[in-house]
Amino acid sequence: MPTSPSELFDLAVVGAGPAGLAAAVTAADLGLRCVLLDGADRTGGQYYRHPAPGLGAARPDRLHHGWAAYTGLAARLTAHRRAEFRGGHQVWALERTEDGFAVHVTLGPEAAERTTVRARTVLLATGAYERQLPFPGWTLPGVVTAGGAQAMLKAGLVLPGRRIVVAGSGPLLLAAASSLVGAGADVPAVVEASGYLGYARRPGVLAAVPAKLVEGAGHGSALLRHGVRLRPRSAVVEAHGDERVTGVTVARLGADWRPLPGTERRIDCDALAVGHGLLPQIELATELGAQTRTGPDGAVALRVDARLRTTVPGLWSAGETNGVGGADLALAEGELAAHAIAGEPPERALLRRRARLRAFAELMAAAHRPGPGWTGWLRPDTDVCRCEEVPVARIREAVEELGAGDPRTVKLLTRAGMGWCQGRMCGPAVACLSGATGAGPDRRPLACPVPLSQLAAGASE
Amino acid sequence: MTRRRTPAALVEADPGPAHRIEFDGRPVRALPGQSIAAALWADGVLAWRTTRVGGRPRGAFCGIGACFDCLATVNGRANQRLCLLPAEPGTVVTTQEGHGRADLAV
């Protein structure tokens, strides 16, 4: 490694997806010495996730929208002397220090070793993970997240099955279905809980982002060509199977997402890709006390000002962490944040672009916000917390008999959210079942598990 | 005759030579750069862990390292995320029962 571990960077960017890449390259252009950190070995994040070189993919662009934007940024990053990418760097905590921040890192997927990166400022570009809502059978092998199916396809060129139902809510479903079909899967149905009517309420916003429409239309026509049936206002209310999924039951939903009795129909499949949009991954900032806001989709995101500063001095945030809005918005915000960190005035066109995309994102978010009736497809024995195997009945007991009225108390009383994933998969469901309104961010002091010996090494630093 | 649509065909992949990893004592083919989870999916294996409480089968769910459902024992080390770990030649993967740490019990 060309730098000593104690080197103080001007900027550490956490996350090498669209926002982080754009920020690192722009900041370096503007004269800042920056380090770009990511848990993965390669840049790209989840959006630009792509096959390992050993797979020899000649046309990775076929799995991506806007692939050229990525290759352009990646090439600029490689060529830059002031920007350095460090892969395999999983950041588990940020610590404020006298001269900025200590970025605490565990190395590689095995968490083999600890290191600390120091920087005057930090830009959080940690993206998002998928929002899940439990349903009977969702823990069966073969049930995967929509993003997970895409990630495994993009990176490993594999599918979870031959006949894959795609379900949930949000624009990711169409993208996932279209990739899966392109890769040879049979997708008997795309089951979307919302009615897509939300977009139509403010057509002006839609018209302002034609690229999004083109992207959506592209997926739509690809799906039509392959005979994929789109089922709006419907949900998978159960996955069937014993050792793995063999079929799903789909039901129509009322306006509040309550499944309508008598509308159930079974679809045979050997895999299900499911997701309900994305949730900002913000614990590195909230553990430092950064303030948050709740978006129209009910997701908690970081509160940032017009220059993308969080409420923690020296800490900026770009992309999905500010509210999920897609790659184009993330690219714009990365660039804007870099200007702000470098003390340069923002480009007016970029500001306008960001405002337009942000408005569109909020509209999309509102359209796909889960309706409260989704709990109607739960059964008492449905596991809500996958890690700790906590069923609905235990959560209801905590709420109805033990006085819990918020997700943290439910967690203390049931262990829901206390397992390996630290509530990332069950968080929204637990919050909803707890009856909480306007719950704050989940507390996650360690952004990923850290071997005890590595924490211990911090004591002697 | 049309070529069968596959992920590899979609991106016109020309992978390096395949190698082998071991899953529960039997060989599984892996392509260079694939994660262990990808190699197992390609082999039709979707589960490589049983849960602590109910003993239910689990495998990859989120595919990006966030859900920790894809834990298994790799080269003797418990609780490794197969969706992140590369399938290096000779990797030995074992279905993990529960916490995977029975050897530590007293």
Next chain:
Amino acid sequence: MVGAGVVGAACAYYAARAGLAVAVVDRGPVAGGTTGAGEGNLLVSDKEPGPELDLALLSLRLWRELAEQLGPAVEYEPKGGVVVASTAAGQQALRDFAAGQAAVGVSAEEVPAERLHELEPHLAPGLAGGYHYPQDAQVQPALAAAHLLREARRMGAELSTGETVTAVERGPDGAVRGVRTDRRRLAAPAVVNATGAWGAELAALAGAHLPVLPRRGFVLVTEPLPRVVRHKVYSADYVADVASGSAGLQTSSVIEGTPGGPVLIGASRERVGFDRTISHEAIGRLAAEAAALFPVLAQVAVMRTYRGFRPYLPDHLPAIGEDPRVPGLYHACGHEGAGIGLAPATGLLISEQLTGKRSELDLAPFRADRFPASTDPLEKP
């Protein structure tokens, strides 16, 4: 009862059982303060003879009864404690300490170095010896509080969370008449201050001075494991740290398994107000000490750390009983790190006082007016 932590819950339980009409009010949720951040220590091993040990012995007896009544949900485990010393001098100090405790009914058995591994096979080699305290036990604190409250409610108590007490109302004679909250007025001739680390605030609302200060602690939570630690195991230094009044950071290992799977690693102490920021120094030291005591934990993953604020009073004793300065104001706070263990005794003693019964223990050492008014509760370290 102001406060729905384990102490407020125990007060509500015993008061409701004594036939009193009880309302529990908390501005947060059940077990939302220090209770929810506790490890659930029911210890006699760390207490020297005196009023706190008397309280702990009474409490242990009550916990045994409660565990039968509340059932397995509260995860009561009479697992015993093992205190280990790393030096011969440390072992001698433990010996002296245990001798004093034996006189008041604490069972303790010396464990020579060569027998430590029979009790705890994963302990590091090279320790000088230790003491086994079979009476030490553990309970899951949040569940304990919630189930005590559930029982109290079954006996007629009312629970209201998310409701903030804004004033303590007093009559012309100075006696308490009830509280005002952000929702309503609650008339009651007795108000119990079970607000833990926030006890000074509630006392002040009633015009009383009570210098409760927060003493921050971190706990590390490992990945789920089989039973690797059988007892509550801690280092001899822990006793000294508990007794210290220092504001600076102190850490000493307290390590235990849980029925849920994870091993819990405490305990750090520092007086930094209600600062929630993670202290990397504190968690680093906790980790280092745990790995030194149980080398097998070094490669285990830590999934989470949590922090809590122990309600600390300068002489390390809680305030229990009616405030001589404010008739009708009862204190049940300031238990520092021992609140889970001491909760039942506190609840029982309060309910005895409320119903005019003869108390099982002398409450004089716990009087709230024992601190000079110059002890500023807002003192910064």
